[in-house]
Amino acid sequence: MQRLSSLVRKEFIEIRRDRRTLALIVGVPLLLLVVFGYAANFEVQHIATELVEHDSPPVREALSANGHFTVRARVVPDIAAAENDIQHGQVAVAVVVDAQGVPTQVFIDGSNLLIATTAERELTALQHASSGAPHAHVVILYNPTLSSTDFMIPGLIGIIMTQVALVLTALGVVRERERGTIEQLMITPVTKLELMVGKTIPYLIIALFDLVFVLLVSRFLFGVHVRGDVALLFGEAFLFLTATLGMGLMISTLARTQLQATQMSVFVQLPQMLLSGLIFPLAAMPWGVRWISYLLPLTYFAAVARGVMLKGVGITDLWTETIALAVLAVAYVGLAAVRFRKTLD
Amino acid sequence: MTEILAEGVVKAFGRTRVLDGVDLAVPRGELWGVVGADGAGKTTLLRCIAGLLEVDAGRVLPGRPGQSRLGFSQQGFHLYSDLTVDENVAFIGRLYGLDRATLRASAEELLAFAGLSDRGTSLAGELSGGMQQKLTLVCSLLHRPPILLLDEPTTGVDPLSRLEFWDLVEHLHAAGSTVLFASAYFDEVERCDRTVYLDHGRVVAAGTPDELRGDHATLEEAFLELTS
Numbered sequence: 001m002q003r004l005s006s007l008v009r010k011e012f013i014e015i016r017r018d019r020r021t022l023a024l025i026v027g028v029p030l031l032l033l034v035v036f037g038y039a040a041n042f043e044v045q046h047i048a049t050e051l052v053e054h055d056s057p058p059v060r061e062a063l064s065a066n067g068h069f070t071v072r073a074r075v076v077p078d079i080a081a082a083e084n085d086i087q088h089g090q091v092a093v094a095v096v097v098d099a100q101g102v103p104t105q106v107f108i109d110g111s112n113l114l115i116a117t118t119a120e121r122e123l124t125a126l127q128h129a130s131s132g133a134p135h136a137h138v139v140i141l142y143n144p145t146l147s148s149t150d151f152m153i154p155g156l157i158g159i160i161m162t163q164v165a166l167v168l169t170a171l172g173v174v175r176e177r178e179r180g181t182i183e184q185l186m187i188t189p190v191t192k193l194e195l196m197v198g199k200t201i202p203y204l205i206i207a208l209f210d211l212v213f214v215l216l217v218s219r220f221l222f223g224v225h226v227r228g229d230v231a232l233l234f235g236e237a238f239l240f241l242t243a244t245l246g247m248g249l250m251i252s253t254l255a256r257t258q259l260q261a262t263q264m265s266v267f268v269q270l271p272q273m274l275l276s277g278l279i280f281p282l283a284a285m286p287w288g289v290r291w292i293s294y295l296l297p298l299t300y301f302a303a304v305a306r307g308v309m310l311k312g313v314g315i316t317d318l319w320t321e322t323i324a325l326a327v328l329a330v331a332y333v334g335l336a337a338v339r340f341r342k343t344l345d
Numbered sequence: 346m347t348e349i350l351a352e353g354v355v356k357a358f359g360r361t362r363v364l365d366g367v368d369l370a371v372p373r374g375e376l377w378g379v380v381g382a383d384g385a386g387k388t389t390l391l392r393c394i395a396g397l398l399e400v401d402a403g404r405v406l407p408g409r410p411g412q413s414r415l416g417f418s419q420q421g422f423h424l425y426s427d428l429t430v431d432e433n434v435a436f437i438g439r440l441y442g443l444d445r446a447t448l449r450a451s452a453e454e455l456l457a458f459a460g461l462s463d464r465g466t467s468l469a470g471e472l473s474g475g476m477q478q479k480l481t482l483v484c485s486l487l488h489r490p491p492i493l494l495l496d497e498p499t500t501g502v503d504p505l506s507r508l509e510f511w512d513l514v515e516h517l518h519a520a521g522s523t524v525l526f527a528s529a530y531f532d533e534v535e536r537c538d539r540t541v542y543l544d545h546g547r548v549v550a551a552g553t554p555d556e557l558r559g560d561h562a563t564l565e566e567a568f569l570e571l572t573s
Contacts, residue, residue: 148379179423179426180419180422180423181425183423184424184484185440187397187415187416187419188440188441189413189438189440189441189442190440296439
């Protein structure tokens with residue numbers, strides 16, 4: 001009994017003195033619980049909607065009163081314009097209204113599963129409520145069967161690349177420090193910049209190889225095609241990976257052990273999964289947590305991957321995401337470089 | 346001409362002053378030893394001289410890492426356990442910018458002298474402590490630095506490997522290298538041109554082994570009398 005209590009006591013002394021691990025053990029679950037408690041919301045509101053061909057105050061009123069739709073003031077002239085708006089992400093729902101003010105057809109953006117299912121469910125409920133009115137024909141674009149595979153795979157590609165770029169980079173640098181090999185390197189003429197770049201390039205290459213592999217598996221195992229430009233997808237993936245590698249390097253400068261690096265990586269990866277719009281739409285998140293989403297590279301890459309793979313959109317529709325990814329890449333790599341230099345000094 | 350210099354060096358970690366005004370100047374081609382008990386500041390002194398640590402006060406030479414003139418063999422094994430001997434040697438040699446032919450010639454000669462020629466394909470992590478220490482030394486000598494710092498290079502090494510190791514160091518010394526090493530073993534500093542006694546971050550005595558021994562039977566006795 002004395003031996004056992006001695007072992008337990010020693011463990012607690014070590015845990016208490018390892019403040020980083022202690023903070024991760026206590027603080028992270030608490031933070032995750034609070035953040036995800038707010039973020040995990042399947043109830044989508046403010047679905048961008050437009051009327052097509054004719055305006056109809058009763059339709060507009062019914063949609064607005066439902067609480068899930070935000071109807072644009074502008075009425076688009078024809079179905080082609082509406083499809084164009086959906087493809088470019090301007091709206092998620094387009095309701096075609098005839099000259100009598102009756103909805104005849106509804107187009108829904110199927111590239112975001114939660115938005116699409118919510119829109120379909122609420123529109124059906126609205127139609128059932130207005131008994132006697134002819135039922136509008138619903139067309140789901142880009143993912144007609146509302147397949148969760150089609151919806152998830154583009155985002156999962158980002159998750160898989162994050163795993164490589166974030167965790168392996170962080171572990172790679174911390175391992176050098178733990179083994180003392182980083183000091184051996186600092187004796188040689190290798191510069192800090194060379195060391196930082198040299199430690200990250202292998203993981204960039206591995207992550208890009210993963211992208212090729214995942215795209216092939218998606219195509220041949222799940223039948224998910226890339227409708228858009230593959231080169232564009234790779235270019236965006238490069239920006240996304242650069243930002244993520246920067247985050248990995250940041251972790252490597254904060255963690256003292258590989259265990260800490262792994263724990264910190266989980267702390268960064270979980271928000272990427274839950275706050276990036278991959279599962280829960282950003283529109284459903286309160287601003288209290290949504291701002292975090294805008295700091296995560298996956299938020300933009302998931303949108304890019306869905307846009308390119310499911311909708312076939314080009315760079316002209318992805319400027320915002322591209323600029324955001326570039327800004328995050330510069331910011332995270334820049335911050336990591338400063339910290340990296342300091343930790344080596 | 347002084348190749349290795351510490352002039353009034355002060356270095357503290359937090360409130361602990363590890364080096365407290367250390368002075369030494371090693372002329373070109375000499376072999377000097379720094380000896381002292383654990384915690385005397387030997388490793389900190391060598392790391393300051395190598396430029397891996399910034400001094401709080403004073404001046405050091407060379408004082409800047411990454412110079413082709415300096416070779417530093419650190420305490421313990423700091424190479425890649427999951428690379429082979431040849432891969433470690435090739436990796437470090439390329440970081441020093443050695444071309445293929447120079448690297449091969451240098452590696453072959455040093456590995457042969459260190460008795461590691463037939464272990465080229467062994468993983469470094471599978472070598473004995475003595476062999477790892479010799480591999481560390483080989484890697485720090487690949488670029489043929491004229492200045493060599495050795496931090497407790499034989500700690501944990503068996504007696505035979507220690508002898509082989511010192512053969513290698515004396516060979517380098519005879520070839521003109523300037524060597525400063527730190528050690529906790531007094532018998533090792535018998536080999537030096539001059540020895541520095543370090544105690545609590547201060548130089549308590551310096552001189553040739555004979556000068557330091559004085560009337561005492563051993564260097565160890567002389568040191569104990571000085572520091573008691």
